[in-house]
Amino acid sequence: MNNKYKILVIEDELNIRKFVTALLDANNYMVLEASNVSGGLMMFSSYLPDLVILDLGLPDNDGMVFLNEIRKSSSTPIMVLSARAEENCKVEALDNGANDYVTKPFGSAELLARVRSILRNSRHSAEEGRLSGGKFQTGGLCIDYDARKIFLDGKEIKLTQTEFNITALLSEHFGKVLTYSAIIKEIWGMSDYGSIKKLQVNMANIRKKLNLKPGDNKYISNELGVGYRMHNDNE
Ligand code: CA
16 A cells, blocks of 8 residues: 555664564554664655654764754654653754654553654644635634634634734644744744743633633643643644
8 A cells, every 4th residue: 555654763773663663564654764864864855754753862963963954845744752851852852843752761552642643733734724815723723814813613712912923823833842932932032931931821821711721732732841732632
């Protein structure tokens, strides 16, 4: 079958690569393998995969080099797979265009769920999310960019200018985690770390207006310590 999703796995540790490859293969994905950055770049340009699962600690170069190279010309989703549990690595990868981040060790169910979510979100943002006429829709949430209005299940939600800007920004990067600093820079034009508080206050108001209860992750989820993501399912 040639309608399978193609996933490129770039990982130098053979055990992990074989584990991920077997798992994806058993779940009906077509898997391509590379064990370093240069091999990964070659496989990427030859096969144009639908998703890349990228290890950061690779023998010939840092996985970030692959990420930066691909992002010069492609928005293909990239999921970083790394033992580096530190939050700043997570943030750095996301700020450089990674779509998601899974920390080793990980379970097969978790990995598959993340893969499905990324592929679904990238398909949605490419084909469904942005409607013609300057509108965006996901589930019951509709954004009219031109009128600067947001509707939930057909009813207008009254947002402040800033709240609208944040929600619109998340929708423009549908499915992707936007880090706190990326959002702050975009909305307020500064990289002051102290303004996280301001962002959190605005986000709390947006969530309240969208009728989201604490812990409820419909439409917008908080990636703790990292950032926010808009998506189309309650995950
Ligand atoms: Ca490695």
